[in-house]
Amino acid sequence: MDYIDLVKNVYRIYKECQIKSFPVDCWAVLDHYNFKVFTYSQLEERSKELYLLSTAFSGDSFCEQKKRIIAYNEKANQYRIRFSLMHELGHFVLGHAGESAKSEIDADEFASHVLAPRPVIRYMNIKDVDDLHEKFGLSYSAANNAWSNYIYRWKWMPPYDEDDMLLNLIFPDYRPRNTSLNNFNRYCLYEDSFDRNSVEFARAEYRYLYGNDL
Ligand SMILES: [Zn+2]
Incomplete structure (x- = not known):
């Protein structure tokens, strides 16, 4: 699902x-x-x-x-x-x-x-x-x-807005750390023009997740 x-x-x-x-x-x-x-x-x-x-x-x-x-x-x-x-x-x-x-x-x-x-x-x-x-x-x-x-x-994974909504509902004091950055990161990671099966995409994703120590 x-x-x-x-x-x-x-x-x-x-x-x-x-x-x-x-x-x-x-x-x-x-x-x-x-x-x-x-x-x-x-x-x-x-x-x-x-x-x-x-x-x-x-x-x-x-x-x-x-x-x-x-x-x-x-x-x-x-x-x-x-x-x-x-x-x-x-x-x-x-x-x-x-x-x-x-x-x-x-x-x-x-x-x-x-x-x-x-x-x-x-x-x-x-x-x-x-x-x-x-x-x-x-x-x-x-x-x-x-x-x-x-x-x-x-x-x-960067949190989705829905994750933040859920946290806000359960813990009213919760504030998302930096929503605009999260949205930006998610956009970069999942923007459709990427060929997700390409080596470049895998490298970019890996770098995003683990930093630059490839
Ligand atoms: Zn069942």
Whole structure:
């Protein structure tokens, strides 16, 4: 999924649910969108049919969008449950109908960014995977993925306006460091006349990211 679309969706959730602190209260978020959340055992008691359907789909969690029901496997650890719940919310927010490999990846990306928005990782000066796991309530495996995505890609990108908007929403005291410079850098890096596959572009990008020590 395009990063801008992703961060816009994350912004929407933070604004509508007025999220101001971490780890995100996943239950409050689902409550805001009127989801009824059940464990798999509770669902089995309520509706055998829905239970069989849900466990056939996934060992972790399931969402019935029309009835706004989410069920999750209570035997998983609490961090994995948090991720699964936001994954299911992702299917709802992104308007997915039915299952596909792409919609699963998008829902996972959504969950990762809702739980640990990349601009917030930078703003909170998160030091490593342990720190990320602790502050954002991600499982170690999800924290590892989010950390690699942050450290190898996101950290070096100039912030988008949408990143700044999100930070401003969560931390009203936040001021972008230098917006005009950020816009200028982004323009240079992504201006369409560049052939992104060329050696020159790769060198220019490398120089931009790492300085002149080629
Ligand atoms: Zn899914």
